[in-house]
Amino acid sequence: MGVRREKAERLADEELMPLVGEKDPEAFEVLYDRHGGVAYSLAYRIVGERSTAEEVTQEAFISIWRSGARFDPTRGSVRSWMLSVVRNRAIDALRSKAGKAPKLTLDDDSILEQRPAEELTEEQAIRHETASEVRGALGHLPGEQSKVIELAYFGGFSQSEIARMLGLPLGTVKGRMRLGLEKIRGELAEGLA
Amino acid sequence: MNGADHERHWSDDVAAYLLGALEPEEAAELEAHIEGCERCRSRLRWLAPAIRSLPESVERVEPPRELRERLMEEVRVDARAAEAAATASDRARPRPPGWARRLRLGWRPLAGLAALALVAVAVAGYEIGSEDSGGGPTMTVVAGHAPGVTAKMVGEGDGGTLRLAHVRPLPQGRVLQAWVRRDGEVEAVPALFVPDRTGHASTTIADMQGVDTVMVTTEPSGGSRAPTSAPLVTMSIPQ
Numbered sequence: 001m002g003v004r005r006e007k008a009e010r011l012a013d014e015e016l017m018p019l020v021g022e023k024d025p026e027a028f029e030v031l032y033d034r035h036g037g038v039a040y041s042l043a044y045r046i047v048g049e050r051s052t053a054e055e056v057t058q059e060a061f062i063s064i065w066r067s068g069a070r071f072d073p074t075r076g077s078v079r080s081w082m083l084s085v086v087r088n089r090a091i092d093a094l095r096s097k098a099g100k101a102p103k104l105t106l107d108d109d110s111i112l113e114q115r116p117a118e119e120l121t122e123e124q125a126i127r128h129e130t131a132s133e134v135r136g137a138l139g140h141l142p143g144e145q146s147k148v149i150e151l152a153y154f155g156g157f158s159q160s161e162i163a164r165m166l167g168l169p170l171g172t173v174k175g176r177m178r179l180g181l182e183k184i185r186g187e188l189a190e191g192l193a
Numbered sequence: 194m195n196g197a198d199h200e201r202h203w204s205d206d207v208a209a210y211l212l213g214a215l216e217p218e219e220a221a222e223l224e225a226h227i228e229g230c231e232r233c234r235s236r237l238r239w240l241a242p243a244i245r246s247l248p249e250s251v252e253r254v255e256p257p258r259e260l261r262e263r264l265m266e267e268v269r270v271d272a273r274a275a276e277a278a279a280t281a282s283d284r285a286r287p288r289p290p291g292w293a294r295r296l297r298l299g300w301r302p303l304a305g306l307a308a309l310a311l312v313a314v315a316v317a318g319y320e321i322g323s324e325d326s327g328g329g330p331t332m333t334v335v336a337g338h339a340p341g342v343t344a345k346m347v348g349e350g351d352g353g354t355l356r357l358a359h360v361r362p363l364p365q366g367r368v369l370q371a372w373v374r375r376d377g378e379v380e381a382v383p384a385l386f387v388p389d390r391t392g393h394a395s396t397t398i399a400d401m402q403g404v405d406t407v408m409v410t411t412e413p414s415g416g417s418r419a420p421t422s423a424p425l426v427t428m429s430i431p432q
Contacts, residue, residue, distance in 0.1 A: 023271070023275045024272070025265065025269050025272045028265075029265055029268075032261065032264065032265070033261075036256055036261065037253060037255065038248060038251070038253070040256035041251045041252065041253045041254045041256075042251050044251075045251040045252070050257075053254075054256070054259075055422075057256065057264075058260060058263060058264050058267075059423040061264055062267060062268070062271075062423040065271065066271070076241070076245065077245075080248075083245075092421065096413055096421065138247065138250045149247070152209070152212040153212050153213070153244075153247050156213070158215065158216050159209045162214070171205075175205060177205065177209050178204060178205045178209075180208075181208045181211065181212070181243045181244070182208075182240070182243075184243040184246060184247075185239065185240055185243040188242050188243065
């Protein structure tokens with residue numbers, strides 16, 4: 001391990017970003033090692049297919065590498081900024097593959113798991129089985145609330161699209177999103193207390 | 194608007210906005226409102242950590258080692274190219290215009306001079322030279338910006354031909370699209386192209402005047418109005 005890498009590892013994310021802006025590969029590598037795992041997991045959760053998740057993650061991190069100077073520390077952490085870049089790329093990839101948005105059915109579970117033009121691989125089947133398991137903050141929400149939040153955040157659907165696909169009034173979808181986020185936020189606050 | 198009306202009208206939309214679930218016009222309307230509404234700004238700030246927690250809730254999947262290797266290879270190439278470009282840029286400034294003419298560069302002499310000096314390459318090889326395509330002077334620049342891929346720009350008059358080699362087969366429904374940056378604006382090169390079985394691909398760029406960067410991306414069939422993927426190749430052609 002080189003000296004530069006060792007030094008970079010001792011720096012906080014926010015201290016590494018200016019170095020990334022100066023095109024320092026070691027600084028960038030440390031950031032990838034810290035956040036690449038969750039970034040890839042997020043991309044995979046959204047696009048549901050490994051090769052596309054790899055493509056999305058690589059494109060997102062290259063974009064971060066080339067635009068590192070645009071990171072604004074007043075608007076959140078490096079990690080959340082990186083993950084928002086990954087999420088946006090993944091949603092774009094999902095829409096691009098589906099033409100516009102994935103075709104919708106009234107089967108809620110299939111909506112959440114639906115991925116365009118992909119056969120269900122063994123991995124996906126396993127994921128499908130565990131999709132309803134409790135995971136993090138979302139897992140503590142009533143299903144009706146977690147569903148609309150997942151469709152919006154991980155599926156890239158608008159509230160109007162979600163209302164149509166679930167056959168619900170728009171106001172109901174709006175309300176469920178709000179209540180769900182408020183509960184997640186409340187739990188985060190309790191965790192900090 | 195009283196407090197209850199305000200809650201009904203905007204609070205739900207703040208949550209949807211954070212989730213990216215508003216239509217563009219709805220988002221614009223909310224943003225305009227938020228500018229003048231401290232209550233909504235405060236709510237937005239309060240709810241934001243909930244959104245930031247969502248990606249942390251995903252089931253962890255180990256990224257393949259090859260992803261890291263590919264990514265870092267591209268990053269190091271990029272870094273070396275940027276360093277070489279900066280160094281070459283410094284060297285290029287004092288050279289007299291006649292130097293370019295003596296090399297018989299086909300592109301506008303000063304642009305050719307700058308390109309000759311500045312194109313930065315740091316992968317398998319680095320090659321700059323000139324070649325005759327039979328009809329007159331041309332300039333060739335070889336650059337690489339993706340593992341294994343090489344690009345050759347052959348200038349002809351005010352335009353040129355971009356030739357790629359060692360391009361891997363594209364996924365179904367994907368094509369190559371070239372882009373040029375001129376005066377800070379990225380423009381699509383109209384002709385889409387694909388690699389042949391030997392990994393070669395080429396496209397013609399009719400007008401290279403004022404172009405400081407040429408790049409190639411993979412795009413959906415039919416092309417895109419703006420690049421939607423990371424560049425496969427990027428060539429700096431400073432003015």
